[in-house]
Amino acid sequence: EDKVVQSPLSLVVHEGDTVTLNCSYEVTNFRSLLWYKQEKKAPTFLFMLTSSGIEKKSGRLSSILDKKELFSILNITATQTGDSAVYLCAVEAPQGGSEKLVFGKGTKLTVNP
Amino acid sequence: GAVVSQHPSRVICKSGTSVKIECRSLDFQATTMFWYRQFPKQSLMLMATSNEGSKATYEQGVEKDKFLINHASLTLSTLTVTSAHPEDSSFYICSGSSGAASYNEQFFGPGTRLTVL
Numbered sequence: 001e002d003k004v005v006q007s008p009l010s011l012v013v014h015e016g017d018t019v020t021l022n023c024s025y026e027v028t029n030f031r032s033l034l035w036y037k038q039e040k041k042a043p044t045f046l047f048m049l050t051s052s053g054i055e056k057k058s059g060r061l062s063s064i065l066d067k068k069e070l071f072s073i074l075n076i077t078a079t080q081t082g083d084s085a086v087y088l089c090a091v092e093a094p095q096g097g098s099e100k101l102v103f104g105k106g107t108k109l110t111v112n113p
Numbered sequence: 114g115a116v117v118s119q120h121p122s123r124v125i126c127k128s129g130t131s132v133k134i135e136c137r138s139l140d141f142q143a144t145t146m147f148w149y150r151q152f153p154k155q156s157l158m159l160m161a162t163s164n165e166g167s168k169a170t171y172e173q174g175v176e177k178d179k180f181l182i183n184h185a186s187l188t189l190s191t192l193t194v195t196s197a198h199p200e201d202s203s204f205y206i207c208s209g210s211s212g213a214a215s216y217n218e219q220f221f222g223p224g225t226r227l228t229v230l
Contacts, residue, residue, distance in 0.1 A: 042206050042221040043157070088156065101147070101219060103156040 002027040002093050006104035014112050017079050021107045023089030024071040031092040033065055033072050038086045038106065046074070046087075079111045115141040117209050119222035126197055127230055133193045134225045136207030142187035143209030147219060148180075151204040163190055197229040 007022045025033065032050045036043035047056045049065035049072060056063050060079075065072045076083055086106040093102050116139040126132050136146060145164050149157040161177075163169035163184035171177045181193040190209075194201055204226050208219035 042224045044221075045218070048218070090157075100159060100162070101157075103158070105156040 004104035010108040027093040036088040117222040138209040146190040
């Protein structure tokens with residue numbers, strides 16, 4: 001059974017701190033790994049990673065994938081209160097022609113002022 | 114990015130009634146639409162995948178006779194929760210994929226909060 005595990009499940013930090021969120025996976029057919037930010041509604045896309053060792057950056061957020069060890073990390077530097085959200089990791093694991101996304105349970109990040 | 118809308122955003126209904134949720138891709142043709150369910154403090158769980166014009170493929174444990182999915186056009190899919198019960202109360206999210214790129218990015222709708230009394 002395909003599985004995506006995120007850690008920690010929750011994290012509380014102060015503004016300005018740097019955080020690292022982890023995502024490990026076990027899937028039969030890996031195509032890509034995606035990070036999403038979910039506030040009150042549907043997830044918003046952050047990154048898609050397909051190749052090992054290539055860091056993707058967007059402002060204070062960055063992410064990297066290790067396909068050998070089957071994990072990814074999402075880093076957020078100089079955190080702000082607006083970064084408070086649930087961060088979801090998902091793996092695209094096509095099955096039988098279906099573009100299936102398998103989600104982890106998410107890491108709930110709380111950034112206190 | 115591509116936009117997906119859902120309607121209604123929130124619905125409260127009595128036990129035993131049926132509820133229909135619409136998912137529309139506004140500026141692209143969604144050859145594939147996905148329906149997810151998210152219980153409080155849980156992750157998104159895929160319920161079913163539907164391709165336009167064909168029957169939906171349901172994930173294990175999801176009752177296809179209870180959760181009716183119709184994907185009649187490239188811009189509209191509907192999920193009908195039949196004979197809803199309180200345990201069906203959840204956040205339902207759809208996503209659409211155009212299938213146009215090698216990476217079939219899924220664009221998520223804003224979600225529908227269903228509360229069954």
